[in-house]
Amino acid sequence: MDSWVFWFLLLQSVVQYPQPVGDGLDEVTRLRLEACAKLQEQEKIRLEQEVEQLALMQSGISWGDLHWSALQTWAFSGLLVLLLAVWFMWRKRSYKAEISGKKEKEKQKEEEDETWAYDLRWLLDERIQWPVQDLQTGCNRTMALIDNFTSVIGRALTRTFYPVLQQAIGFGSAFEGWTAREEEVVYRVLIPLSPPLGHTFHLERDNDQQKPGRNFRVRVELECSCPREHPGVNLLCFLHHPDVVRRRTQQPNLLDSLCTGFYLDVQKIVLWFCALVRASWRRLPQSRSWHLVLLASTRSCNLRLNNDQESFLVKVLFGVQRHTSDIFITSRPRGAQTPSIMWPETYAVAETKFFRHMARQAPQDSSHIKCLQLLACTIPVSRWHRRYFLLQLSDALEQLRLSLEEKHLEHFILGNQRLPEEIRLPQDVQRAKPPNLFHGLVQDPATHSQAMQAYLDLHHRLARVLAYGQF
Template sequence: MDAITFLYMLLQSLIHYLQSVGDVWDEETHWRMELRAKRLDRKRIQLEWEVEQLALRQRGEAWGDLLWFALQPWQVWAVVGVLVLLLGLYFFWRKRNHEAENSNEEDEEDHVLGNDLRWLLERIQWPVQDLQAGCEWAIHLMDNYTIYFGHILSNSFYPVLQHAIGVGSAFEGWSPREQDVVYRVLIPMTPPRGHSFHLELDSAGHRHVRNFRVRVQLECTCTSERQAETVLCFLHHPEEELRSNQDPSLLHTLCTDSYLDVHKTARWFYQLVRAVWPALPQSHSWHLKLLPSRRSCQFQVTDGTESFRIEVLFGVRRGDSDVFVSSQTREARTLSTTWPETYDVAEVKFFKYIAQQAPPDTLHLRCLQLFSRVQLGFGFSNYMVKTIIMHLLNTIPMSQWRRRYFLRRLGDINVNLRRCLEEKCLNHFVIGNRNLPQEISLPLDILSAEPPNLIHHLARDLASHSQAMSEYQDLQHQTLVSPF
């Protein structure tokens, strides 16, 4: 028996042993019998080897010395080490195979959806501009404006302008526009000294919207600390003295019938923007262009290569909450003294909260971007689609909005859109929603209110409902997503 034969028999024993482990690992009796057989077999081999060695030594053949060297103790331990390594690799292979079997279903799903998902994501046209950088630039510009507004208006009786708050789609992280992104900001206004604001709900004939009027009331300043600054009280000083020694009150500048006028406020703000622009650092390298608007201030700032379009809305905060009444209009004909209630600040805070909770590969904004793109030309508003997605974001865990679930979430949006159209009902997301994050502050009447139906018009107009269902079928083909 030579060394090659011995190694061959050793490998045969190893293979036989691994096979027995893989096939009948849990049969203890069989394993013990195999072990006993291997011991007897090794004993037999050892005896045969000793007889062979004795014969070789007696014959004095040179290859016997070589065989003896090959079987030195350190070589034996090396062989044992190889066996242990192979056995460890075998167990590792079994473990990986078990894990692969458990995840096999998910891997198959990824493989099936991979091509469709990649193709669908490529269809989503993301805005050309860097939204985050654009939002930061717009807020920085408005902060510079606010500083100069404070200096100019410090001794006047115009509304006090606070720091701008970013609202709208761009500040939520998406945009329905690809080329021309609008950066919308809301400037809260507080009453000047000697004045107070009082919000009056005016929803007569408007069950599904909440409109307010901002009544301006004069307050006595006779006992105020500013008396030493020769500030005259609008209530107790003669009108002749007031006209000759003090600027007119807010009631005589931006109000109509004691109510703050949106149109007058917008024109006044336009004049401020134009007058202050040359003093801003941005004016050295950027060009300002004012755009027409009656209920807001819109302007465009360009430097030859970049362009930012900004819309400034004005608002009055309801208490300490995240709800405002603003100059933004929701109807074609809105009175100049009407200030609709807006929930833009609360919605932006909701999207920021979602962004903080979301994994890195979350695609909820891609879903919003896709639907806002494909619904162009249909009767569904971006706000309607956004409301559906906000409801889903508030109920489906963020871990289920990751890339691998993208098509499922598109299916959910499609199913919810269809259900809303069939039931002719889509509840407002903020009003009456007690499941909002604690970071969002709402007035008590908003929390307890019945959520208005955003598509109430479909319930009373059968022709509009039929058209909406037809447009939904067309939209379904556009998105290439079938309901689950």
């Protein structure tokens, strides 16, 4: 038969093939489908009869014509195969082109990352000024110096009634691994004081609302050293026999030496320690290679050490520990007119421990320490990576802008109950209501305007650095 008849019958069988009927059809639909099927069967028989008659009429067809018909069928089939082959080749090339495009994009991204890494290193290393000194070396050198001082002075104070010097604690930015943009790095050290024999310290909170922050006084009281069952029998008891103790030991009690009234005096403590440093310096091994200069200060002992190659500055503060926590009251000044018997509460030791904890959680190439000289971080530490530097900086600037506009910034330590367990806080500090560090901006509109202008200047300068490389 002709090829067109074959393809026509094949198409008709596909198009008119009865579809399965679900059980949900009604009886009328079923009868209608059966009638349709019978009509299709009759039409199929009729077409087959016509095909047979056509075949009889063409029984004399030549072998050449039959061969031509077969060639048409094969040609059609070959065309289909050719089209499939072309389609397959096109898909293969498209896939290769897609893979090549992805590789090209990945290569381009790697080149962009390398360029960005170079620009970032330039920004951090060239435009953000860092001290020439190695901070870790400076911290180790500082702690060795102060430990030697406290050891020598501690032996000299044996059998006296002066405060006992405890092991020094390094704190502040240098011990956190960063530093502000200063001409010289300052290494800050806190020396805790504990009461001598026969004395006790009692911390009294200053509730004066006119003074900023939380401030204390250290009340010194004489302690009975007599047996409990026989009070007053011990002649070396400062409480019951102060004159006898002075006469026998030739030493004044703490109330007579470093106190004003009943309270420990910061300025007297500083003068006393500076005199001990000056007297004991030649007994230290550092004196053979360094020159020591004592700088005048009323609430800290400032030591400058220098030689032919370098110099460094150490600021020594004094404090009393609150219970067994990381919170201290210290000799650090609170304003220009801080009374000598006032000891402001400080959270610097707790903050230093927090930064060390954060450094352990950060990735190896973290940029969070370097960003601290600009502003505090607000992005999770796990994302402090060089690649996200702009995002970190942008987020921090946005948080700073919102705080300035709202004139509100809460203290990080006070009232913070989410600090790591290794940081120990007294209950009153942990449960306190965080104070507003921007309280002064609420009271002084002019200062607030200056702060906003300073923020805008900082934002503009950073934009110039990132855009043009100009600071």
